[in-house]
Amino acid sequence: MENADIAKIFSDIADILEIREENPFRIRAYRNGALTLENLSERLAKIVERDPKQLRELPGIGEDLAAKIVEAVTTGKISFYEKLLTQIPRTLLDLMRIQGIGPRKARLFYKKLKVESIEDLEEAAKAGKLQNLPGMGKKSERKILQAIADFRGRDSKRFSLFRVLPHVEALVDYLKNGFKGIEVTPSGSVRRRKETIGDIDILVAGGNASKIMGHFVQYREVKNVLAKGETKSSIVLNNGLQVDVRVIGKGSHGSALHYFTGSKEHNVAIRDRAKRMGLKISEYGVFREKTGKRVGGKTEAEVFKAVGLSWIPPEMRENRGEIELAEKGELPKLIELSDMQGDLHMHTQASDGSHSIEEMALAAKKAGRKYVAITDHSKAVTVAHGLDEKQMLQHMKEIDKVNEKIDGIEVLKGVEVDILKEGLLDLEDAVLEKMDVVVGSIHSHFGMEEKAMTKRILQAIETGFVDIVGHPTGRLLGERSAYAVDMEKLMDAARSNHVALELNAYPNRLDLSDIYCKMARDKGVWLVISTDSHSTAQLENMIYGIYTARRGWLEKEHVLNTRPCAEFKKILHR
Ligand SMILES: [Zn+2]
Ligand SMILES: [Zn+2]
Structure with a gap:
């Protein structure tokens, strides 16, 4: 099991214990444990292999949780969890995937109305049975119905790339270690770095197929x-992910890789193009249609070359115009992780982060950044312990101190200021004026109508204080849909006010999406890529922003924080 799977199980256990009204300390222990594992950059399997005792050095991991981690990585399951699952209806846990429903509400519905599944809940809401329960009303009942509809509208069976990639890496290692001289390559949507993944496809070139x-x-x-089968097998992992492995001959590696990488739309367009040129492309190679003579397929470059194209990066293969560019030799030089000099969105212990200013700065330096902006929350976000004006000024002094103390990274004074319901900012102008970087974000009233929401953000942009709009659509992958906003208008306003839009690299946000990144590129809107880290380990999530940026065709020049700090500041303070 990988870290994210064990974290998920710990949080499920906490939910179940809470539904059963068990000891709050125990519940909190599992929640804290889950959080620790989510933020851990090293694989738990590695730690266990080295010395299981080291698990106890992780924050919030005591004897009990450490034993469960060892069990999970060595046996692939946690028997305590399996046992708990036999004591409540398994479908009850699904309720908590509905926005706004936590263990307490789930317990209430279960106990009072015998609601055991999303279907039960929908039925109860439609029958008006929820509104009379304690703490509920007509409005909250309506909200639940809406949330169920939202949930159904999402593809809830897909996994986020963040949860999938560690498994892909572990599988590739496992397959490689078993055999000499084989090539193991992930294909499919994993290779295209799509934000969510349906299943994992892995290609093996060479070697003895039946042994593999x-x-x-x-x-x-x-x-x-x-x-x-002889050359293809499919398994399901403990976390529900399906993995397909195919073995192919080395001579067809390129054509098979192209074929299984997709996307379907891209492949159809390539095959049509081949046909017009008298060629036939399959997973086995490129052939002359008339004679059947094979003209390529060993490498992907050969496949593209056969149809008169330069090699197209997998992230672009969606038939969104990449073939036309490849034909003209005008493919963009996509942005890379090493281009990223700054990270402009992160939290410290001052609000809802886990580390100090200094710890965040030094970790960012280690991750390869040259400058960061510390952007703790403003006071409206009470759950995140947002800072008021006075606290913010004090916090800025702390940032100055850290800047004097450490070398090799510049720490900018910033804030993630809330854009309030009416478009006002949550801090006084006098404080905002003193900031190097102001990220303006929406954390409340997500349900506003498109017109009102657009007006709200535009008003914030027009205050002249916002440098960057944070996570511009507010979506959480698999949890919460984007709020309604007129993206054309938002982008036009950002451009004319010299405001950048954020590509938030937090793996369950990836907000802006690839499509919107491309739209920003086309419109000439400034972008920044930031991690929104709440701990030092999350600073490594920059790579997920890069994946999405590449899918959105972004080049280094489109992203402001690829520039040196001095240049970045000059652009910002027009
Ligand atoms: Zn935020
Ligand atoms: Zn944030």
């Missing part, structure tokens, strides 16, 4: 084997 198949289905994390 035998090795694959014995992978430690296998929950069940769906199919085991």
Whole structure:
């Protein structure tokens, strides 16, 4: 099991214990444990392999949780969790995937109305049975119905890239270690770095196919084997992810990789193009249609070259115009992680982060950044202990101190200021004026109508204080849809007011999406990519922003924080 899976189980356990009204300390222990694992950059399996005792050095991991982690990485399950699952209806946990429903509400509905699933809940809400429960009303009942509809509208079976990639890496290692001289390459949406993944596709080139198949289905994390064939097998991992592995001959590696990387739309367009040129492209190679003569397929570059194109980066293969650019030799030089000099959104212990200013700055330096902006929350976000004017000024003094103390990274004074309901900012002008970087974000009233929401953000932009609009659509992948906003208008206003839009690299946000990144690129709107880190480990999430940026065709020049600090500041303070 990978870190994120164990974290998820710990948080499920906390939910179940809370539904059963068990000891609050125990519940909190599991929640804290889950949080620690989510923020851990090293693989738990590695730590256990080295010395399981080191687990106890992690914050919030005591003897009990450490033992469960060891059990999870060595056996692939946690028996305590399995046992708990037999004591409540398993579908009850699904309720908490509905926006606004936590363990307390789930317990209330379960106890009072025998609601055991999302279907039960919908039925109860439609029958008007929820509104009379304590703490509920007509409005909250309506909200729940809306949230259920939202939930159904999302593809809830998909996994975020963040949860999938560690498994892909572990699987590739496992397959490689078993055999010499084979090439193991992830393909499909994983290779295209899509924000969510349906299943994992892995290609193996070379080697003894039946031995590789035998090795694959014995992978430690296998929950069940769906199919085991001569050259293709499918398994389901303990966390529900499906993995397909195909073995192909080395001579077809390129054509197979292209074929299985997709996307479908891209492949169809390439095949049509080949046809017009008298060629046929399949996973086995490129062939002359008339004679059947094979003209390529060993490498992907060969496949593209056969149809008169330069090699297209996988992230761009969505048939959104990349083929036309490749034909003209005008593909963009996509942004890379090493281009990122600054990180302009992060939190410290002063609001809802876990580390100090100094710890964040030094960790960012280690991650390769040359400058950061510390952007704690403003006072409206009470759950995140947002700072008021006086506290903010004090905090800025602390930032000055850190700047004097440490070398090799510049720390900018910033804030993530709330954009209030009417478009006003949550701090006085006199304080905002003193900031190097002001990120303006929406954290409340997500349900406003598009017109009002657009007006709200535009008003914030027009105050002249906002440098960057943070997570501009507010979506949380698999949890909360984007709020309604007129993106054309927002982008036009950002451009004319010299305000940048953020690509928030937090793995369950990736906000802006790839499509909006491309739109910003086309419109000439400034972008920044920031991690919104709440701990030092999360500073490494910059790579997820880069994946999305590449899918949105962004180049270094489109992203302001690829520039040196002095230049960045000059642009900001027009
Ligand atoms: Zn935020
Ligand atoms: Zn934030």
